[in-house]
Amino acid sequence: MLYERWRKISAERQNEIALRDFASGRRWTFGGLLAEGESRPAAEKVAWVQGHSPEFIFDLLAAWRKKKIVCPLEPGQGGLDASTGRDIGSLASPIVHLKSTSATGGSSQFVAFTAEQLMADAENIVATMGLRPDWPNLGVISLAHSYGFSNLVLPLLLRGIPLVLAPAPLPEIIRRAAENESAITLPAVPAMWRAWHEAKAVPQNVRLAISAGAPLPVNLERDIFQSCGLKIHNFLGSSECGGIAYDSSAVPRLDAALAGTPMQNVDLSLNAGGCLVVRSRAVAETYWPEKSGSLKEGVFQTSDLAELKDGQVFLHGRLGDQINLAGRKLSPETVERALLAHPQVRECLILGVPERAAGRTESIVAVVVGDALEKDLKLFLLQMLPAWQVPREWHFVDSISTSARGKISRAEWRKYFAAETRA
Numbered sequence: 193m194l195y196e197r198w199r200k201i202s203a204e205r206q207n208e209i210a211l212r213d214f215a216s217g218r219r220w221t222f223g224g225l226l227a228e229g230e231s232r233p234a235a236e237k238v239a240w241v242q243g244h245s246p247e248f249i250f251d252l253l254a255a256w257r258k259k260k261i262v263c264p265l266e267p268g269q270g271g272l273d274a275s276t277g278r279d280i281g282s283l284a285s286p287i288v289h290l291k292s293t294s295a296t297g298g299s300s301q302f303v304a305f306t307a308e309q310l311m312a313d314a315e316n317i318v319a320t321m322g323l324r325p326d327w328p329n330l331g332v333i334s335l336a337h338s339y340g341f342s343n344l345v346l347p348l349l350l351r352g353i354p355l356v357l358a359p360a361p362l363p364e365i366i367r368r369a370a371e372n373e374s375a376i377t378l379p380a381v382p383a384m385w386r387a388w389h390e391a392k393a394v395p396q397n398v399r400l401a402i403s404a405g406a407p408l409p410v411n412l413e414r415d416i417f418q419s420c421g422l423k424i425h426n427f428l429g430s431s432e433c434g435g436i437a438y439d440s441s442a443v444p445r446l447d448a449a450l451a452g453t454p455m456q457n458v459d460l461s462l463n464a465g466g467c468l469v470v471r472s473r474a475v476a477e478t479y480w481p482e483k484s485g486s487l488k489e490g491v492f493q494t495s496d497l498a499e500l501k502d503g504q505v506f507l508h509g510r511l512g513d514q515i516n517l518a519g520r521k522l523s524p525e526t527v528e529r530a531l532l533a534h535p536q537v538r539e540c541l542i543l544g545v546p547e548r549a550a551g552r553t554e555s556i557v558a559v560v561v562g563d564a565l566e567k568d569l570k571l572f573l574l575q576m577l578p579a580w581q582v583p584r585e586w587h588f589v590d591s592i593s594t595s596a597r598g599k600i601s602r603a604e605w606r607k608y609f610a611a612e613t614r615a
Contacts, residue, residue: 193307194288194350195256201352202226208325210348213246214369215359220246222352229253234260238290241336243267244359248335252345263290263302264336283480290480291338291431303431303476303487312457312473313434314346320438320456321425323347327377327399328354330370332361332384338431339404343379353377363393370395381405382412385424386538389416396420402427407448407507407525409532414444426452428505433492434474436460437505448529451498451505460500467511468498497523513602515544516553522581524602527556530576536564539592542583543602545609557609558583561591585609 202210206223213219220228228246232254239255241248242265255262261283283290289305317323329347333340347353356376358369361384370376376395379402380388388394394416403413404427413424426439428451437460439445439452454460459471470492479487486493497514499506509523524542531540539561544554560569566586573582 194310195253195259197311198229198253198256198349199226201350205325205352208354210352210354211246211249212328212354212356212372214357214365215245218246225249225253229257234258237261238263240265244331244335245357249345249348249355253349259288261288261290263292264341265292266334266336287477287480291341291476293431301482302480304478304480305476309474309476310346311350313342314350316435316455316457316472316474317342318347318351318353320435320440321377321400321402321427323351323353323377323400325352325354327375328356328373330366330373330376330378330395331355331357332366333379333381333405337405338434339379339381339429342429342434343402343404361387363388363391367393367395370397373397375399378402379404379427382408385416386412389419394420394422398422401425404429407528410445410448410529411532411535417444426450428452428507430470430492430494432476432487432494433458433470433472436468436470447506448532449499449506449508449525451507453504460505462498462500463493465511466497466499468494468496468505468507470494513543515542515556517544517556517580518553520580522556527558527573527577527581527583530573531558531560531569533576534562534564534569534572537562537569541592541602541605543606543609545585545606555585556581556583557585557587559587559589559592559605561589 202222207221209219210222210225211220228250232250234254238261239251240263241251252262283304286306287304288307289310290302293301293303329344331344335341335345344355348355356369358365366388375397377400378398382403385403401422401424403424408426416422416424423442428437429435435455437452437454457472461469463469471490475490475492476487495511497508497511509525513524515522515524527542528540531537537560541559543557545557547553547555570582
């Protein structure tokens, strides 16, 4: 089904440019891309497509042609082998695709998709965001990650949206990769948007700007809008179900909790615990090798605490990230949003760590990138939050590292401070 759809797209746009690789200077028409996929040998069982280059696309097409299961991997990430004891052959048709993720315990886990589910995800994204063939995607996010695969790879092969591959998100590379196009769509993560903004390197020909992978700070969204006239659209998605919500408004959000409105063809509700429940044709078939009741029959129950109001989605943190303060629960995002409103705070992270003193289960810790003083930030927060929600410990750092997917590991920071407390 996937390869048949691709052959239809390549026939309709045979002589149009489909893929341009900035690193090598090479380009392929849709017809040329079809020829590359036809000439490639396919994997025996599972195609572990990898890297951020045209080879990723070629290997994927070869796997589709031979109806092999595909599992994209980040650079350096290994696939399954015999030592894992997992029988990949148990994933019979209609499963065609695996996305790697992490199970609750941190062990390797995969999300399994059918062809229909991948096609539905591409349809929802193109329709909701308004992706256009005359606005090629500039690819700087990982092709292997769910965000990059859904926003870059699937629109190229299933909907005919051209792709320009850039080897790294460095400001000068982005500027040069974009300059040969009259208009581009640029999906990225907040850390990239901040770096490009501070380097004054946001390309002037960006017609559609998207941010996902981590919460987009409203002050960054506002600053880029004021300096470039460019609205960044916040996008919420998940490996298990593709797109969930999208902010299609023309002006910056005022509330950082606002994720947007539901994607087209996606139905959202809340479970009894206040967590978001997603229903759509793009929801994955199952987890593998361990199944879970949170993902089945077209329904994905997330751990995102949310509010649905006036057709909009507001996020209030993850259920597992809540800080326990003497029986009172606090979402870290509540404090982070307030802190990011301070003009001298560039980035911040709030988390709870075990408290030495009796009577409180955890202590609120703030990790901050910025020039403000601790006492000034405390006074600032006291004007916006109850005193019990103001962090008791403050750590000022040069940067808060993120993964290639643009995410900050709250769990890793929590482990670090917990070890400090024990020491």
